[in-house]
Amino acid sequence: MSSVGRWSEENGDFLLVVSGTTRYAPYLTGWQEFKDHLRKVVKEQPGWADVYSSQGERRGEMQGWCRLRDREDADAAYRVYYRSKGMLVHLWETGRRNEGYRLMRCNCSTHFPEVQEGQHSHGRCGIDIGRVHQLGGKAPASTIPYTTAQYKHPYAIYPQTQTYAPIPVYPVYVIPSPVYSTSTNGMPVNVRGGAVLTEARGIFIRNLSYKCTPEDLNGLLMRTVGYPIDSQLQRDARTGAFKGVATAKFASKEAAQHAASLLNGREHLGMKLHVRMDTDTTVVGRAEPIVVNGSYRY
Structure with a gap:
């Protein structure tokens, strides 16, 4: 260079x-x-x-x-x-x-x-x-x-010869830390600042061959649906043996849905895969609390 x-x-x-x-x-x-x-x-x-x-x-x-x-x-x-x-x-x-x-x-x-x-x-x-x-x-x-x-x-x-006016000084206000709770449907809620918005961006893969390696899994994903953000083979916590299941996470919900649809029923290393969207979710934003009758309602 x-x-x-x-x-x-x-x-x-x-x-x-x-x-x-x-x-x-x-x-x-x-x-x-x-x-x-x-x-x-x-x-x-x-x-x-x-x-x-x-x-x-x-x-x-x-x-x-x-x-x-x-x-x-x-x-x-x-x-x-x-x-x-x-x-x-x-x-x-x-x-x-x-x-x-x-x-x-x-x-x-x-x-x-x-x-x-x-x-x-x-x-x-x-x-x-x-x-x-x-x-x-x-x-x-x-x-x-x-x-x-x-x-x-x-x-x-x-x-870069442009000059700028002095930056005005404003009073400093301390923003309270978020306090999270859980709604009846399991959704995390910030009781000070509204709901945390989440979405599923991962897939759950079952019936993988026990001979499958991380390289085999990544090769399958790269050939079919593209490069994932993360992929993991699930192993037994006590023995360390591969359990025939894996997870993969993508950059968006749409990419994960496409991967689940394309890979479900596909044959890999002699096994027919069963693939669905993963239940784990990713935080993608925050919704402000709803104002009802002049007060916040959570």
């Missing part, structure tokens, strides 16, 4: 930007949801994260931005989101000594037909890399180029 000026390999981290609609990527509804989703993918704790509206031709979509410290985590996150339906994914390597940003890889060519494979489309992706320099405090009054390893030429230079 190359960039303008000297690059400090050992002093860098990584910037991941994913763009898509909340219909297929509900984790892009807010920064907390995006960061919680990333925690299921990476091993180390993600750095700062935020969610913005896309600009230009991709207006109406949302962008999730996050810093990752580990190269292996960055590569794993790129693979997961690259394989998610309709997602535009970019991965930058960053410098901590104001060298700027350099693009490692993106999938612009799969979204924009006129872009050659492996190339980046600055004009159509709707991503403003200058925003990160402002948020991260890097070189606020300079121009910072970034390049890709494949083509070794700058795609864009972002001048």
